Amino acid sequence: MIRLRFAVILGMLVASLPAQAAQCGGDFRTFVTSISREAAAQGISQGVIDAALGGVTQDQGVLAFDRRQRGTFKKSFEDYVATRVGPGRIKTGLAMMQRHASLLSRIEREFGVPPQILVAIWGLETDFGAGDMGKLPVFRVLATMAHDCRRTDLFQGELLAALKIVQRGDLGLRDMIGAYAGEIGQTQFLPSSYIKYGVDYDGNGHVDLRHSVPDVLASTANLLKTNGWRAGGGYDEGSANFEAMREWNRAVVYRKTIAYFADRLAQGH
Structure with a gap:
């Protein structure tokens, strides 16, 4: 990514x-x-x-x-998402949703961002921290x-x-x-x-976005909340939450890919 x-x-x-x-x-x-x-x-x-x-x-x-x-995001959504969201990544994302269910639930209560959005971003960016x-x-x-x-x-x-x-x-x-x-x-x-959005969510006194999963996920949620994410709202194109994701990435095709991946995670397949 x-x-x-x-x-x-x-x-x-x-x-x-x-x-x-x-x-x-x-x-x-x-x-x-x-x-x-x-x-x-x-x-x-x-x-x-x-x-x-x-x-x-x-x-x-x-x-x-x-x-x-030049032109990195010039692909159609269909062509782009086919290269980014496959069965393997969905399977791993579902496993991460289950493994970190308690943490993700706590973050959602505090920041209003649902687990599937955070896990989708995490997966697309670095394969849930295991990638590059x-x-x-x-x-x-x-x-x-x-x-x-x-x-x-x-x-x-x-x-x-x-x-x-x-x-x-x-x-x-x-x-x-x-x-x-x-x-x-x-x-x-x-x-x-x-500096602006980092959250010390594991309580160790430091914001560690390389090694601490609680810090990573809470900081990502904080970025979205600070930029207008509305708890309980949808995140399809045209929604306020889709616009809030613009701070994450301005490319419409990328934000649509986050939403698509999040929907697949929410549906469990």
Whole structure:
């Protein structure tokens, strides 16, 4: 799902922009020095800054991938859903619904988002945490994209948010591994969304969207609730809840796929 999702992420970035953006382009190390000063001004410790950005390098592969993204969601719904929701994924999704029934019920009571929607998103993004969460160092990806002048303010915001994740102790540097836009964890949160919507639902003092299933599912529900999800409402195209899922993914075909998968899970087959 990582490669498919990247094409619309650029349109949904909602990071808080730095008060004074570092100058993009030019010498990469000069840029890193500038964004490091901005991070320090926002309260990030020098130790975290040095550990995350001290030896960071540009990733030309990330830039090449970004430049060739075109038309990912141009398939019809029928063609797209056939590649995303098959018998194996439905079977595993039903097993996850049963395994985490108590947790999902608690989350629904608190956030109003039904289990089948959360499990559908979880399955589509990373095969319920067992699939590909990305293999790229988040700080290398985000520093590369922030240095590139096409969307520097947006990615500078994501880079600063990623530093805050480490500063808060939610994830260590070794766990800051993600996809081509810096998405992290089992439901692929951008760093700014991690900060904004992340919930410590297992009560251990940290929001861990890589390893903690309670945190993953509750944070996903919190994102939807915060963006207008209505408890007890439907989620077909045209509904308020279908629109609330726009914060998750703006592509209509992807949101229709979430709804279709969720319906299959709710029906039990």
